[in-house]
Amino acid sequence: MRLLRYTLFRFAQAIPVLLGITVILFLFINMTPGDPIRIMTAGQEVSESHLAYLEARYGLDRPIHVRYWDYLSGFFTGDLGRSIHYNRPVSEVMMARIGPTLLLVLSAFLFAVVTAIPLGILAAKRRNQPSDHISRIVALFGVSTPSFWIGIMLIIIFAVQLGWFPSAGLVMPWDAPSDAGLSGYFWHMVDVLHHLFLPMIALGTLQMATIMRVERTQMIDSLQGEYVKLARAYGVSERTILRKHAFQVAQLPVITLVGLGLSTALGGAVLTETVFNINGMGRLLIDSIQQKDYQVVMSVATILAVIFVIGVIITDIAYAYVDPRVTYGEGE
Amino acid sequence: MARPTTLSRRRLLATGAVVSGVAVAGCIGGDGDDDGSDGLVDPEEFQYDRSEPDDEEAARDSEIHYTQEQERAEDFDPIVSNDAYSFQVFTQVFDGLFEYDDGLGLTPKLATGEPDIENDGTRFIYEIVEDAEFSNGNPVTATDVEHSFIAPVLEQTENAPTYSVIESTEVVDERTLQVDLSEPFGPWQIMTQAVTVVSKEDRLSDVEAYDEAAPDTVEAAPDAVNEYVDSTYNDDPVGNTIGSGPFEFESFELNGPATLVRRDDYWGDPTPYLQRVTFEAAADPSSRVSQIQADDTDVISGIPDNTWPELDQDGIRRYMSQSPSYMYLAFNCTDEADTSSPEVRRAVCQSFSMQDFVETNASNTAQPITTPVPPITNEQWGFPMDEWNDEYYPEYDPDNAESLLNEHAPDDFNPTIICPAGIRADLAERVATRLDEIGYGAQVQVLDFGTLVDTYTSGNPDDYEMYLLGWTGGPDPDTYLYNLFHEDSAGLNQGHFYEGSDSFHENILAARETADQEERYDLYEPVLIEILEQLPALPAFTQHNSMASGTHVQDLHAHPDVATNPQLAREYGNVWVED
Numbered sequence: 055m056r057l058l059r060y061t062l063f064r065f066a067q068a069i070p071v072l073l074g075i076t077v078i079l080f081l082f083i084n085m086t087p088g089d090p091i092r093i094m095t096a097g098q099e100v101s102e103s104h105l106a107y108l109e110a111r112y113g114l115d116r117p118i119h120v121r122y123w124d125y126l127s128g129f130f131t132g133d134l135g136r137s138i139h140y141n142r143p144v145s146e147v148m149m150a151r152i153g154p155t156l157l158l159v160l161s162a163f164l165f166a167v168v169t170a171i172p173l174g175i176l177a178a179k180r181r182n183q184p185s186d187h188i189s190r191i192v193a194l195f196g197v198s199t200p201s202f203w204i205g206i207m208l209i210i211i212f213a214v215q216l217g218w219f220p221s222a223g224l225v226m227p228w229d230a231p232s233d234a235g236l237s238g239y240f241w242h243m244v245d246v247l248h249h250l251f252l253p254m255i256a257l258g259t260l261q262m263a264t265i266m267r268v269e270r271t272q273m274i275d276s277l278q279g280e281y282v283k284l285a286r287a288y289g290v291s292e293r294t295i296l297r298k299h300a301f302q303v304a305q306l307p308v309i310t311l312v313g314l315g316l317s318t319a320l321g322g323a324v325l326t327e328t329v330f331n332i333n334g335m336g337r338l339l340i341d342s343i344q345q346k347d348y349q350v351v352m353s354v355a356t357i358l359a360v361i362f363v364i365g366v367i368i369t370d371i372a373y374a375y376v377d378p379r380v381t382y383g384e385g386e
Numbered sequence: 387m388a389r390p391t392t393l394s395r396r397r398l399l400a401t402g403a404v405v406s407g408v409a410v411a412g413c414i415g416g417d418g419d420d421d422g423s424d425g426l427v428d429p430e431e432f433q434y435d436r437s438e439p440d441d442e443e444a445a446r447d448s449e450i451h452y453t454q455e456q457e458r459a460e461d462f463d464p465i466v467s468n469d470a471y472s473f474q475v476f477t478q479v480f481d482g483l484f485e486y487d488d489g490l491g492l493t494p495k496l497a498t499g500e501p502d503i504e505n506d507g508t509r510f511i512y513e514i515v516e517d518a519e520f521s522n523g524n525p526v527t528a529t530d531v532e533h534s535f536i537a538p539v540l541e542q543t544e545n546a547p548t549y550s551v552i553e554s555t556e557v558v559d560e561r562t563l564q565v566d567l568s569e570p571f572g573p574w575q576i577m578t579q580a581v582t583v584v585s586k587e588d589r590l591s592d593v594e595a596y597d598e599a600a601p602d603t604v605e606a607a608p609d610a611v612n613e614y615v616d617s618t619y620n621d622d623p624v625g626n627t628i629g630s631g632p633f634e635f636e637s638f639e640l641n642g643p644a645t646l647v648r649r650d651d652y653w654g655d656p657t658p659y660l661q662r663v664t665f666e667a668a669a670d671p672s673s674r675v676s677q678i679q680a681d682d683t684d685v686i687s688g689i690p691d692n693t694w695p696e697l698d699q700d701g702i703r704r705y706m707s708q709s710p711s712y713m714y715l716a717f718n719c720t721d722e723a724d725t726s727s728p729e730v731r732r733a734v735c736q737s738f739s740m741q742d743f744v745e746t747n748a749s750n751t752a753q754p755i756t757t758p759v760p761p762i763t764n765e766q767w768g769f770p771m772d773e774w775n776d777e778y779y780p781e782y783d784p785d786n787a788e789s790l791l792n793e794h795a796p797d798d799f800n801p802t803i804i805c806p807a808g809i810r811a812d813l814a815e816r817v818a819t820r821l822d823e824i825g826y827g828a829q830v831q832v833l834d835f836g837t838l839v840d841t842y843t844s845g846n847p848d849d850y851e852m853y854l855l856g857w858t859g860g861p862d863p864d865t866y867l868y869n870l871f872h873e874d875s876a877g878l879n880q881g882h883f884y885e886g887s888d889s890f891h892e893n894i895l896a897a898r899e900t901a902d903q904e905e906r907y908d909l910y911e912p913v914l915i916e917i918l919e920q921l922p923a924l925p926a927f928t929q930h931n932s933m934a935s936g937t938h939v940q941d942l943h944a945h946p947d948v949a950t951n952p953q954l955a956r957e958y959g960n961v962w963v964e965d
Binding site for chain 1: 457459460461466468542544546547548606608620621639640641642666668669670672673676677679680681682834835836837839840841843865868869875878879
């Protein structure tokens with residue numbers, strides 16, 4: 055019950071944060087130089103009257119506070135407005151883009167967590183042995199190499215030279231033909247993984263390396279703790295010590311890292327999407343900023359902010375759940 | 387069969403060492419010498435002969451994946467769309483009244499031939515071919531062509547300015563349309579009669595209501611008529627976007643693949659060999675190159691200059707065509723600007739070598755130009771470019787540049803150059819470096835496009851003395867001269883605010899108000915010479931259209947007009963795939 059109340063409290067706290075984000079975003083976007091109508095009509099013979107008509111059509115002739123209010127009220131009713139560049143509802147444009155980004159980011163995180171934690175534990179357990187050195191070198195490479203460069207190298211080696219994986223694009227799991235059947239769906243999922251593999255590695259390597267370094271350090275600390283020495287003195291097996299005593303304590307910073315790493319991953323997704331030609335939210339955001347497509351920029355940035363805030367809240371809740379020392383706010 | 391090109395120099399360039407050398411030369415800006423040698427790739431060498439399949443039946447099973455160089459705005463309604471990359475897709479679905487030949491000349495498609503011209507060049511009477519049909523079996527009529535001409539104006543779409551010169555239209559009979567212009571309009575035939583023809587009945591949700599709401603004259607009435615336009619025509623093209631072209635939509639994914647399938651009942655000639663073509667965009671150049679190298683696509687468009695030699699490898703064929711693109715360096719000519727004096731402008735132009743810049747930065751995909759009318763456009767007009775180049779174009783002469791600046795420029799001459807990122811920023815840096823070498827200098831500001839447009843149209847000398855931009859026109863000089871030099875376009879499409887001689891603006895306007903090409907030539911000639919003498923803008927270079935494909939793709943040809951690439955089923959090329 056206390057956890058539920060804490061969760062609701064954290065979500066309530068997020069509302070003014072998100073409102074503040076939308077105000078700042080809206081002001082910044084509208085204060086930047088550049089007129090979307092002039093960009094749209096660049097390279098054409100246009101008259102002032104035609105420019106004025108287009109401005110009115112997209113509501114850009116109204117005062118900024120009116121436009122903000124329209125945006126906000128529309129956002130809560132699911133109407134995100136109309137894209138100037140695409141001349142379609144923003145929700146339609148975003149729906150086409152959000153799936154690939156979520157698939158990419160979540161799979162990259164899954165790859166990072168699934169590989170980093172065992173490798174971190176292994177490196178800690180075999181400290182200063184060859185496997186530890188290799189893990190540290192891999193981690194150092196991961197944290198010091200940009201994801202887009204990893205992506206380019208993966209493409210050159212595995213797509214261009216070896217031809218093992220496709221160089222571009224994603225296949226969505228939900229895009230299987232309706233009449234595919236079980237076997238068809240299986241091969242469709244193979245195709246999904248085939249396309250996902252390289253971008254997932256490219257985006258997940260940084261997270262994997264970061265988590266692995268922290269996991270290793272925390273596990274080394276844990277394994278040197280007094281309670282571990284006591285357990286050893288009682289004759290508890292190494293496997294049990296590792297699993298029951300050292301592991302859980304070592305995960306607290308990792309949980310924080312995973313939660314906050316979401317923003318890094320979303321940022322990295324922009325470049326990964328570009329290198330692998332994936333039509334995701336990151337590229338949509340960049341293109342829309344260049345086109346000054348206000349409605350799309352606002353909506354994508356707000357959705358990303360919501361995702362990030364939810365990520366932080368989930369991290370806090372997980373932290374509170376795992377670590378009994380964290381209170382549910384009663385003392386605050 | 388396609389004519390193979392063997393160019394030993396380019397094969398040599400394919401080695402990494404030489405490529406690196408070129409890149410380094412580009413970075414440091416060359417040595418500044420202009421020895422007159424021409425190390426530029428000639429587009430002619432990457433155009434191929436026609437090829438026909440031995441096995442026609444097999445060729446008719448062909449499918450290709452075409453990777454576009456920019457994302458589409460997904461506008462498939464020709465009345466509304468002004469996006470070259472959407473146009474690349476829907477130009478396969480719709481036929482035009484006329485269409486480009488293998489250059490920028492026009493050839494009839496839905497028209498039976500050239501229009502009859504009456505009333506001093508203000509009345510055009512078009513006859514429509516008899517057997518043309520839309521993909522739903524309805525005949526293409528004069529009513530459809532009329533709607534295609536006037537709907538952009540009625541609905542105030544982005545294409546409205548193109549057709550705003552139309553005063554009235556009259557459907558004489560089912561196959562004859564009369565178009566009356568409000569005044570003679572020089573570029574009319576060459577620029578606008580290639581209108582893409584839509585099916586009025588299928589495009590509108592209620593034809594009668596639309597016609598009733600439309601005013602009697604051809605004028606803007608968007609609030610009255612727009613509600614009768616069927617939104618699915620554009621938004622959901624599969625089954626709704628009806629054209630008379632050789633393909634129709636099979637599937638479409640927003641910002642994803644758009645797949646077209648051949649119409650076996652296509653009325654025109656030739657019928658495509660290709661059964662299916664999928665368009666997908668890859669805006670990142672390296673991604674496109676990787677895709678063609680990894681054989682993940684059949685054709686890519688827009689080859690980056692630095693990868694042109696890299697793609698000279700087995701299994702990949704490169705294509706190139708000149709384009710009507712025009713890159714320029716413009717000067718702020720307002721009285722308060724340091725570049726208001728033509729001597730100062732000439733000095734800046736003589737401080738660096740354009741030929742050297744293009745050779746070191748874009749030798750594979752661009753060529754320097756002499757006038758604001760690119761060479762491919764000039765093919766329709768025949769201005770003496772070489773002669774003007776020798777006589778008027780400012781040649782590289784840093785000593786003269788220095789003495790001109792010493793004499794005419796303020797002591798603290800340090801102009802601001804604004805430009806977008808990319809090759810134009812490289813050129814700006816080159817100019818700044820060369821000015822620095824002769825004792826002056828320049829500040830280069832690389833701006834995003836929106837900021838750049840806001841800034842360069844202000845005319846404020848505190849913000850800029852020079853700007854670098856580009857313009858893609860077509861087969862008529864009017865698109866360049868009116869939009870980039872006439873005073874009506876000042877603050878809209880041009881920011882040099884050049885006042886010009888007494889006849890400068892008059893000639894540009896007079897040339898667009900006459901239909902006689904010889905008369906127009908005579909009007910443009912002094913304008914072009916004045917531009918080269920007074921230099922409100924220095925013509926810089928034109929960038930070529932390029933493509934690359936696997937060698938299994940046959941009879942593909944790069945066209946000068948980027949929006950009509952790829953030409954999949956034309957008299958000049960009918961693409962097929964060899965097993």
